[in-house]
Amino acid sequence: MTTTLITGANKGLGFETARRLISAGHTVYVGSRDAERGRRAAERLGARLVLLDVTDDASVDAAAKTIEAGGGLDVLVNNAGIEGRVRDGGVVGAADLTADVMRHTFEANVFGVVRVTHALLPLLQRSAAPVVVNVSSGLASMARVAAPGTPVHAYPGVAYPASKTAVNMITVQYAKAFPNMRINAVEPGFTKTDLNGNTGIQTVEQGAEIIVRMAQVGPDGPTGGYFDAEGTLPW
Numbered sequence: 001m002t003t004t005l006i007t008g009a010n011k012g013l014g015f016e017t018a019r020r021l022i023s024a025g026h027t028v029y030v031g032s033r034d035a036e037r038g039r040r041a042a043e044r045l046g047a048r049l050v051l052l053d054v055t056d057d058a059s060v061d062a063a064a065k066t067i068e069a070g071g072g073l074d075v076l077v078n079n080a081g082i083e084g085r086v087r088d089g090g091v092v093g094a095a096d097l098t099a100d101v102m103r104h105t106f107e108a109n110v111f112g113v114v115r116v117t118h119a120l121l122p123l124l125q126r127s128a129a130p131v132v133v134n135v136s137s138g139l140a141s142m143a144r145v146a147a148p149g150t151p152v153h154a155y156p157g158v159a160y161p162a163s164k165t166a167v168n169m170i171t172v173q174y175a176k177a178f179p180n181m182r183i184n185a186v187e188p189g190f191t192k193t194d195l196n197g198n199t200g201i202q203t204v205e206q207g208a209e210i211i212v213r214m215a216q217v218g219p220d221g222p223t224g225g226y227f228d229a230e231g232t233l234p235w
Helices: 012-023 035-045 057-069 099-109 111-125 159-177 204-215
Strands: 003-006 027-032 048-051 075-078 131-135 182-186 226-228
Touching (some): 012 075
Parallel strands (some): 027 048, 075 131, 131 182, 182 226
């Protein structure tokens, strides 16, 4: 039996990923900051609920203890994240960017990934086939963001792309440090979720495809990579 934790799994991409992995035979922990929303999601899915705020050390440590008591962990999907503070309905561009905006975004998107991964590494290392999937973004690709005439190039925000580029670097360095694990970053695509006010151009079913695929890679699968549903992405 494969046991999987998905952070931020009470809705959106995390919920759909949980649904698909449960269908594939995984035992899934739904990580949720909100107890009631998490309980409802877990009941709908047939999953286990674990209260988990990725920005809080005590919450993450308690979740790790719960998962250990439940038998261990094979797959970690670092899905929880935020787009960053918005102003007048739009993202904060370079002219209005402050250290506080960056700090707020990095706390969830970067430090949260490190906090959760660090707490669960001992459990993952006991697994016969440990896997980590870090949900990144196409906006993390410096090559794409720097290419004029593309939708990614046109995105004005700073904090969110920077945070996801940091996630990509974290992914590579963890993958090198733990060659027995499969650790990859994925780009789900611009998906309709609460993160972007449901302005995305694809469904959660489409967005979850690459997350689900990489959550199921075997010991001979790729590691230290950055992928979308079509293949490898440029850094």
